[in-house]
Amino acid sequence: MKKMLFLLGICSVSSAYAQGGTLIIRNLTTNYDFHGTIYANNNVGGGCYPLVISKNPDPIIIPAGITVKYENYRDQYSFSGYPISTWDVILGAGYPASPRPWNHGSLIPGGVISNNTRWSMSKFQMYHTGTSVPETYFNGNIGETAAPCNTAPDVITTAWGSAKWFTITSGTDVYTYLIIQ
Amino acid sequence: MKKISLLLSVLAGVLSFAQTSPLVIKNYNTFDAVGRLRTGMPGGVPGPYMYAAPNAPYSTYTVPGGADTIYNTFDTSGTALLPITIWYVTDPTNPANSGTYPYNHPFITTVMNPSNVWAGFHFWLTDPSTGITDTYQLGDPTVYPGFSASGAGTFSSADWFTITTPSGPTTYLQIY
Numbered sequence: 001m002k003k004m005l006f007l008l009g010i011c012s013v014s015s016a017y018a019q020g021g022t023l024i025i026r027n028l029t030t031n032y033d034f035h036g037t038i039y040a041n042n043n044v045g046g047g048c049y050p051l052v053i054s055k056n057p058d059p060i061i062i063p064a065g066i067t068v069k070y071e072n073y074r075d076q077y078s079f080s081g082y083p084i085s086t087w088d089v090i091l092g093a094g095y096p097a098s099p100r101p102w103n104h105g106s107l108i109p110g111g112v113i114s115n116n117t118r119w120s121m122s123k124f125q126m127y128h129t130g131t132s133v134p135e136t137y138f139n140g141n142i143g144e145t146a147a148p149c150n151t152a153p154d155v156i157t158t159a160w161g162s163a164k165w166f167t168i169t170s171g172t173d174v175y176t177y178l179i180i181q
Numbered sequence: 182m183k184k185i186s187l188l189l190s191v192l193a194g195v196l197s198f199a200q201t202s203p204l205v206i207k208n209y210n211t212f213d214a215v216g217r218l219r220t221g222m223p224g225g226v227p228g229p230y231m232y233a234a235p236n237a238p239y240s241t242y243t244v245p246g247g248a249d250t251i252y253n254t255f256d257t258s259g260t261a262l263l264p265i266t267i268w269y270v271t272d273p274t275n276p277a278n279s280g281t282y283p284y285n286h287p288f289i290t291t292v293m294n295p296s297n298v299w300a301g302f303h304f305w306l307t308d309p310s311t312g313i314t315d316t317y318q319l320g321d322p323t324v325y326p327g328f329s330a331s332g333a334g335t336f337s338s339a340d341w342f343t344i345t346t347p348s349g350p351t352t353y354l355q356i357y
Binding site for chain 2 (some may be wrong): 042044047049085091092095096098104105106111113116
């Protein structure tokens with residue numbers, strides 16, 4: 001019994017991953033700004049929680065032609081150039097959303113929430129660059145289709161542009177891309 | 182959204198029958214978390230429950246500042262980094278069972294392991310320089326209604342939650 005538990009302990013460590021790695025959002029359009037929200041959650045073992053959602057700014061705005069990298073919940077604040085200062089954290093079904101600053105103890109890289117969540121989805125709306133005028137039909141929910149807790153598609157195609165969500169694995173590092181063009 | 186809620190209710194059903202999944206405690210704060218660690222019956226059904234005895238050298242069960250520990254099952258709790266060598270059992274449905282048991286007693290293995298889950302931790306942290314105390318009753322409200330899942334005090338905050346992984350659920354108590 002003890003051996004079994006030990007084995008399970010090892011398995012749970014080896015199956016833990018560091019937040020699905022970096023999220024890279026590339027807005028390759030020349031005339032549209034990205035206005036969106038990003039989501040990360042647990043997508044293994046049948047559990048969809050914890051769920052972490054960008055809260056402030058709402059929305060995140062990434063201008064035309066800009067690429068932004070979100071390494072993890074904390075370090076993105078100093079290094080992304082388009083910092084998220086507050087995340088909403090939902091720890092389980094029936095838990096309220098708990099707004100937490102980027103440097104909150106629960107969001108550190110290597111912590112339980114970071115190790116058990118990965119980037120899963122974005123809700124976005126494209127705006128005419130530098131304006132508050134949306135391109136009405138260039139929007140959507142896009143995400144990781146292999147993730148069981150996400151129901152959004154990984155491709156969105158419109159007459160004004162398209163978006164694609166995918167991951168690239170290099171060794172143990174996972175890079176999640178959201179490309180808009 | 183409907184699919185997600187369905188999935189979650191199925192998940193909740195599974196979780197409520199998952200007994201003695203590991204409890205991981207991590208105190209990121211610099212001050213000691215002192216209090217009463219409790220188990221209970223899933224769903225708050227009447228039955229036995231128990232409290233952890235003080236871990237040496239403390240006179241009350243204590244998770245020192247910066248410490249972490251994992252309890253895989255109740256009957257292995259005495260071998261953890263912060264050992265629980267004794268359990269205080271109360272059994273309202275069968276008072277003859279109430280009493281003090283060593284962690285590896287057959288009663289813990291045969292009765293408490295299969296019936297109980299981790300319920301929560303009623304604890305406090307005190308900043309000795311100011312005398313200010315943050316008090317929490319963290320845990321699973323479906324097991325004991327006095328518990329809540331998250332809390333924040335003047336100089337600390339804390340979470341109680343369960344994460345499901347391919348190897349099963351693990352419950353976390355984190356103090357920041």
